[in-house]
Amino acid sequence: MKQVKILTRYELKNTGGVIYHIENGSHARYYTGLYTSGDCTCTCAHGQSAGSHAHCYHVDHCQKREAARVVANKAAAAEVAARRQEDALAMAELAAEIAHESMREMMHATARMPERTRRSSLNDRELHFVDGILMR
């Protein structure tokens, strides 16, 4: 049975390649390396004899896993971008709503302060207000 179980995945920070520590169906463990140069290595007998051009089923399995990772990462990145755009839209809508609301309030405030006349309780003089401001 050509089973491959991935135990660990290491990223090579300097070169961008990856090393997989894997276990096959008979519990033998190998290190499979995929490099950005296109080279592949594996510590199994097949891989070792092939040097930096290993293409045993371990390499094949790890390559498929990497491809799936890339697809998954791209989908995740697209989702994050879409959410950010949604957030930006929601913020813009909110800002527009707030601006509209404060404009309405301002107009209301002006409307609520019509011209009016009051009689002073101190000296019974007539006090004339326009927009809440005492006119002399």
Ligand SMILES: [Zn+2]
């Ligand atoms: Zn191998």
